[in-house]
Amino acid sequence: MQDIWDPSYSPWCSLFKISKVVVVGDLYVGKTSLINRFCKDIFDRDYKATIGVDFEIERFEIAGVPYNLQIWDTAGQEKFKCIASAYYRGAEVIITVFDLADIQTLDHTKQWLEDALRENEPGSTFVFLVGTKKDLSDAACERIELDAVRLANEMQAEYWSVSAKTGENVKEFFSRVAALAFEQSMLKELEKNIGHVTQIGRGNLIKLEKNSLETPESNGQASMSCC
């Protein structure tokens, strides 16, 4: 039995049925809130710092095959960084988060990404740059967004802006994350079995519909269909 809290644990051993997602960024940018909005459909206006790391597992079903995203929430506080960084390894997706109302947090994303990439094989991860607190958006935020789009290009990351408070773009964002991660897992599995596979898409193979936000009874289940 694998110990999920063992930092050396890599979900690759479960074939493509689970993908590891690591969320990094400065303290207070809204990492926990983003995850909580997606996984539990809740928003808490009070700040509770993450101590070290935490994770959520979000279940999906793709053509009858169970598929999970294991989403790691890491602490932004400097004093917890060495604990959190032990969990960067084996990530298929790295989500670098900044606060749209705080340019400094955008400036720091390069360093967060560098630290997370160092623990992973080159070219093995999808990278996202995510601006949070879109609901607080004003003219200054729009200027920051221009810088963010430029930076995302440099990082070879996909850029998204979201609000955990209103839920804007949150479901769409994680649907994109799941689609890319699942597609990547399938490719890896095919490569392993038949030796060589060329690129067959960039997240456009899978259309994902998540229904857990509407029905608490669904226990985080969502469905995907291949197209």
Ligand SMILES: Nc1nc2c(ncn2[C@@H]2O[C@H](COP(=O)(O)OP(=O)(O)OP(=O)(O)O)[C@@H](O)[C@H]2O)c(=O)[nH]1
């Ligand atoms: N208005 C608004 N506030 C938000 C949003 N997302 C998060 N917040 C608030 O920002 C504060 C920090 O959010 P957290 O999610 O705890 O931040 P974090 O990045 O996880 O912080 P650490 O755990 O210390 O790394 C909290 O008071 C949240 O309520 C948002 O989309 N809009």
